[in-house]
Amino acid sequence: MNSFTEYYPKLYNGRHLTWLNILSKGVVRGHFTNSSMPYYDITVSLIQLSIFLQFNNGENSKTIQDLSLAVGIPIEELIQTLVPIINFKIFTSSSAITSLDQSSIITINDSFNYQRNKISLFQHSIKQYYEEGKSNPANQKILAQIKEDRKYTLQAAIVRILKTRKQIEHKQLVNLLLAQLSSNFKPTNSDIKRAIDSLLQQEYIKRVSEDSSWYQYIA
Numbered sequence: 001m002n003s004f005t006e007y008y009p010k011l012y013n014g015r016h017l018t019w020l021n022i023l024s025k026g027v028v029r030g031h032f033t034n035s036s037m038p039y040y041d042i043t044v045s046l047i048q049l050s051i052f053l054q055f056n057n058g059e060n061s062k063t064i065q066d067l068s069l070a071v072g073i074p075i076e077e078l079i080q081t082l083v084p085i086i087n088f089k090i091f092t093s094s095s096a097i098t099s100l101d102q103s104s105i106i107t108i109n110d111s112f113n114y115q116r117n118k119i120s121l122f123q124h125s126i127k128q129y130y131e132e133g134k135s136n137p138a139n140q141k142i143l144a145q146i147k148e149d150r151k152y153t154l155q156a157a158i159v160r161i162l163k164t165r166k167q168i169e170h171k172q173l174v175n176l177l178l179a180q181l182s183s184n185f186k187p188t189n190s191d192i193k194r195a196i197d198s199l200l201q202q203e204y205i206k207r208v209s210e211d212s213s214w215y216q217y218i219a
Contacts, residue, residue: 001019004017005017005019018145024045024046025043025044025045025046025049025122026043026044026046026049027041027042027043027044028041028042028044028049028052029041029042030042030052030090030112032108032109032110032111032112032113033110033111034110034111035110035111035112035113036113037113037114037117038117039117040112040114040117040118040119041117041118041119042090042119042120042121043118043119043120043121043122044085044121044122045081045121045122047071047073047077047078047081048081048084048085048121050071051067051071051078051081051082051085054066054067054070054071055108060107060108060110061105061106061107061108062105062106063102063103063104063105063106064078064079064082064100064101064102064103064104064105064106065102065103067082067106068102075101075102079100079101082100082106083097083100084121085121086106088119088121089109089112090108090109090112090121091106091107091108091109092106092107092108092109093105093106093107094106094107150184150185150187150191151191151194151195153181153184154177154181154187154191154192154195155195155198155199157177157180157181158173158177158195158196158199158205159199159204159205159217161173161176161177161180162204162205162215162216162217163217165217166216166217167208167214167215167216167217168214168215169213169214170213170214170215171213173192173196173215174189174192177192196215203218204217204218205217205218206218
């Protein structure tokens with residue numbers, strides 16, 4: 001990341017690169033000794049992934065201070081990242097959630113059980129980040145950037161679909177968008193409407209007829 005951060009402004013003069021780590025994710029395959037499932041595939045954020053990897057050497061327990069030093073993030077941020085994992089009972093802690101500090105011991109729950117072997121902590125992390133951002137001015141700029149990135153991601157997805165289909169009905173378009181973007185975020189009906197209106201205004205797409213719910217790509 002550091003190398004690319006240094007390289008990017010040399011490639012694009014005047015541009016500024018911002019890493020949105022909260023939007024990065026990976027999948028951890030977890031094997032728990034006393035679980036009814038042979039393994040679980042757990043989708044996690046980049047920072048959560050870094051935390052899980054600290055237990056990949058056979059150690060079952062670590063203090064929050066040790067994890068903070070190993071992952072390279074402040075203790076307060078690490079605690080926020082750990083909360084969804086502890087709430088899901090994948091990790092246990094020596095302290096209550098509200099009392100976590102640098103001396104708290106985090107332990108893998110060898111008896112972890114869940115009815116499905118695919119688990120997503122990523123959406124829980126995004127939701128938590130948004131909720132905290134509402135009252136934390138330090139996060140407002142990042143949240144605004146996430147919102148802006150999602151807007152353009154949604155518009156790009158609409159254009160891709162219309163390029164392929166040439167014409168498509170509104171409900172079909174919505175269903176395809178939800179399916180294509182589900183692994184990243186779930187756009188609301190309002191988000192989709194705003195994206196369509198913007199593309200209509202920019203004349204990337206048009207309605208098949210004035211009152212039609214069908215859209216057509218403008219080549």
